[in-house]
Amino acid sequence: MRTRKYMEDMVGGQGNVLTHHKTIKDLEKYYATLGDNKDVKEFLNNVTSDKEGILHLFPWSGIVDEDSQLSDTFRVPDPQTGQMRRLISQIPPKEEEMFRNMIRRLNTIVKAAADLDVRIMVDAEQTYFQPAISRITLEMMRKYNKDKAIVFNTYQCYLRETFREVNTDLEQAKRQNFYFGAKLVRGAYMDQERDRAKSLGYPDPVNPTFEATTEMYHKTLSECLRRIKLMKDCDDDARKIGIMVASHNEDTVRFAIQQMKEIGISPEDKVICFGQLLGMCDYITFPLGQAGYSAYKYIPYGPVEEVLPYLSRRAQENKGVLKKIKKEKRLLLSEIRRRLMRGQLFYKPKGNYVPI
Ligand SMILES: Cc1cc2nc3c(=O)[nH]c(=O)nc-3n(C[C@H](O)[C@H](O)[C@H](O)COP(=O)(O)OP(=O)(O)OC[C@H]3O[C@@H](n4cnc5c(N)ncnc54)[C@H](O)[C@@H]3O)c2cc1C
Known part of the structure; x- marks a missing residue:
């Protein structure tokens, strides 16, 4: 609430620095009457902007900085008195420590x-x-995706807001000059989302039908491909956007391949890859790999007591996938038969791994 109020005061209405195209000059004007105040001067000295001049009002990078305190990250001078005030409540030291530990671990993993x-x-x-999760991941992208897309965020296309959200993040990556990585999924928590929205009385965040989710998926993917193609045509580095099509849906995989062909993005461009869960839909993953596309298996890894509940949840959420397993078993049997007849029982196609 405090943050929203501050933002509205500063931009002079609803919206934010981006929608109002606010620059450092605008912020200086906002604090004009407090020009001599030491705290205000220091605050203004530390404020940065992106390559289009739009203000970074809050130093979001502070949240992934191992040494700065979360509650100190969001401090601004009061426009009347110039005194520094927190926009978020002071977090108890124990929670601050837990948050910092998480950030430290994340930094270790990403490095x-x-x-x-x-x-x-x-x-x-x-x-x-x-x-x-999204905010922290985006900051990690900003920090580590300077020369290639190392960190990928996940976008769930069953949500009504996903197209808008992906566009906003793509724009941020473009303005702030970092590589954008996205894993596109349909989304695994539909029932939980709907039950919670119903019981707390807020609008269902999930698309109304499966078809609407598919439309959202394809529209979002097409937009990413369109932007990749634009960069390719301008001799910019097309790898500034990297996408994983994480789906067991054959139509979606076909759609992605078709779109890539139509607009001229080849598997060798290494900007699109595909992902399926280990043990599921190998009949999609393997032919993709053999045709030169980057294709990955998602492997749940960890202590048995944590991995088994994860897998059973996934099986519950993806009941449709279980039907696909029947198809997979049928295809595996016919492949075994084919190999026996051709004397290729231990045939192992060679891969050529280059990460997307
Ligand atoms: C590599 C990989 C990584 C994944 N990572 C994540 C992750 O980080 N987070 C996450 O949430 N999920 C994740 N998933 C699971 C994913 O979100 C889907 O639940 C799962 O893949 C099934 O969708 P599909 O596209 O594969 O297949 P399909 O069977 O074609 O699609 C089923 C999905 O469609 C949507 N749907 C079904 N009915 C309706 C309806 N009536 N209205 C609206 N939408 C509907 C639901 O999202 C449902 O899961 C991941 C999946 C893979 C393969």
Whole structure:
């Protein structure tokens, strides 16, 4: 609330610095009467802007900085007195410590991934946690995706807001000059989302039908492809946008391949990859890999007591996937038969791994 009030005062109405195109000059005007105040001067000295001059009002990078305190990150001078005040309540030291530990671990993981040149995909969860996850992931992208997309955020296309959200983040990546990585999924928590919205009386955040979710998925993917193509045509680095099509839906995988062909993005461009869960839909993953597309298996890894509940939840959420397993078993049997007849029982196609 305090943040929204401050933002509205500063921009002079609803919206934010982006929608009002506010620059550092505007902020200086806002504090003009307090020009000699030491705190205000220091605050204004530390404020930065992006390459289009739009203000970074809050130093969001502070949230992924291992040494700065979360509650100190969002401090601004009071426009009347110039005294510094917090926009978020002071967090108890124990929680501050837990948050910092999490950020430290995240930094360790992402640094290791960057050293090994592998990608980090941060999963998306329910909408009531997701804003924090997305914010931190985007800051990690800003910090680590300077020369390539190492960190990927996940976008759930069953949500009504996803197209808008992906566009906003793509714009931020463009303005702030970092590589954007996105894993596109349909979304795994539909029933929970709907039940919670109903019981607390807020609008259902999920698209009304499966078809609407598919439309959202395809529209979002097409927009990413359109932007990649634009960069390719301008001789810009097309890898500034990297997308994982994470789906077991054959129509969606076909749609992605078709769109890539139509607009002239090849598997060798290494900007689009595909992902399916380990043990599911190998009949989609393997042919993709053999046709030269980057194709990944998502492997749940960890202590058995944590992985099994995860897998059973996924099986519950993805009942449709279980039907696909029947198809998979049928295809596997016919492949075994084919190999026996051709004497290729231990045939192993060669891959050529280059990460997207
Ligand atoms: C590699 C990988 C990573 C994943 N990571 C995540 C993650 O980080 N976060 C996450 O939430 N999920 C994740 N998932 C799961 C994913 O969101 C889907 O639940 C799952 O893949 C099924 O969708 P589909 O596109 O594969 O197949 P499909 O069977 O075609 O689609 C089923 C999905 O459609 C949507 N849907 C079904 N009925 C309706 C309806 N009536 N109205 C609106 N929408 C409907 C739901 O999202 C449902 O899960 C991941 C999946 C994969 C393969």
